[in-house]
Amino acid sequence: SQQGEEDPQALSIQEGENATMNCSYKTSINNLQWYRQNSGRGLVHLILIRSNEREKHSGRLRVTLDTSKKSSSLLITASRAADTASYFCAGTSGGSYIPTFGRGTSLIVHP
Amino acid sequence: NAGVTQTPKFQVLKTGQSMTLQCAQDMNHNSMYWYRQDPGMGLRLIYYSASEGTTDKGEVPNGYNVSRLNKREFSLRLESAAPSQTSVYFCASIGMGQRNQPQHFGDGTRLSIL
Numbered sequence: 001s002q003q004g005e006e007d008p009q010a011l012s013i014q015e016g017e018n019a020t021m022n023c024s025y026k027t028s029i030n031n032l033q034w035y036r037q038n039s040g041r042g043l044v045h046l047i048l049i050r051s052n053e054r055e056k057h058s059g060r061l062r063v064t065l066d067t068s069k070k071s072s073s074l075l076i077t078a079s080r081a082a083d084t085a086s087y088f089c090a091g092t093s094g095g096s097y098i099p100t101f102g103r104g105t106s107l108i109v110h111p
Numbered sequence: 112n113a114g115v116t117q118t119p120k121f122q123v124l125k126t127g128q129s130m131t132l133q134c135a136q137d138m139n140h141n142s143m144y145w146y147r148q149d150p151g152m153g154l155r156l157i158y159y160s161a162s163e164g165t166t167d168k169g170e171v172p173n174g175y176n177v178s179r180l181n182k183r184e185f186s187l188r189l190e191s192a193a194p195s196q197t198s199v200y201f202c203a204s205i206g207m208g209q210r211n212q213p214q215h216f217g218d219g220t221r222l223s224i225l
Contacts, residue, residue, distance in 0.1 A: 031211050042115070042201055042216030043154075050211060088153065097205065098144070098169075099214065103153040 004032070004072075004089035004102035012108045019076040021105040023089035024069075030092045032072050033099055034063060037086045046074075046087075081111045113137055117202050117217035124192045124224045132187040132220050134202030142205045143185035144214065145169075145177060147198040154201065160185055192224045 007022045023032065031050045035043040047063045049056050049072065056063045062075040076083055086106050090099030118133045136143065141162045146154040156169030160179040174196060176188045189196060199221050203214040 033213055035214075040218075042218045043203075043214070044216070045213035048211060048213055097142075097212070098156065098159060100156075101146075101154040103151060 004091050004100065006087065006089055006102045006105040008105060009103070010106045010108075012110065013079060014110050015079060015081055017079055017109075019079050019083070019107055019109070021074045021087050021089075021107070023072045023074070023102060025072075025089075025091045026070065027093050028067070028070075030094075030097075032063075032065060033090045033092075034061075034072075034074050035088045035090065035101075037088065037104070039085070043088060076107075079107075079109045081109050083107060084109050115202055115204055115215050115217035117200075117220050119220060120218070121221045122223070124189075124222065126193060126224060128192050128224075129188070129190050130192065131189075132200055132202075132222075133184070134186065134217060135184045136202075136204040136215070137183065138204060138206060138215065139182070140204035140206045140215070141182070143179065144203040144205075145175075145185070145187045146201045146203065147171065147196075148201060148219075149198050157187065157200075194224050196222065197224045198222060 004023045033048045034046040037043045049065045060077045065072045086104040088104045090101040092099050115136045144159040145157040155171045158177040160166045163182045178186045199219045201219045202217045205212050
């Protein structure tokens with residue numbers, strides 16, 4: 001079962017534009033995490049947002065969490081070609097600390 | 112620090128062959144995980160080890176076995192490989208205070224079973 005479902009499945013933009021990816025989840029979460037995966041590599045953690053937080057920033061990344069709508073969004077501002085990757089959200093819930101991953105959003109940033 | 116290291120990076124097997132995927136972490140993490148990643152399916156948990164000496168089944172454990180050899184190493188074994196096990200396998204670990212800690216991933220083992 002998947003705790004996170006990303007939308008859109010694929011996103012293609014030009015360098016310099018902003019990229020927004022959304023994640024919806026089914027049950028109440030303890031935290032929600034965003035990861036990036038470059039082609040042929042493992043997942044790299046980007047941001048973890050706890051259920052009592054509404055927004056977090058890290059460099060050009062901004063993550064929001066709306067627990068009433070069971071959704072989160074990842075915004076990448078001023079995107080670069082190097083941001084081309086797949087992005088995954090993953091939630092932990094209940095007594096488990098093991099995140100459950102969504103299917104990911106494939107982002108292509110054209111130079 | 113190397114982080115999480117997986118070996119081998121690539122492997123081709125014939126149906127029915129066996130093999131062990133190795134994973135080691137040098138971050139002194141307590142818990143370790145094995146996932147498989149298939150196109151369009153995201154990551155699915157195969158087995159995990161919350162601490163040295165313990166292992167538990169995840170979402171898709173059938174056809175696999177694991178061994179938590181010590182705190183650093185967590186191996187995944189395919190006893191009789193099947194084409195349905197063709198996938199990319201990732202090992203991950205989480206540090207102390209596991210709640211609200213991110214996972215650290217290796218770069219994966221790409222396994223093809225003919």
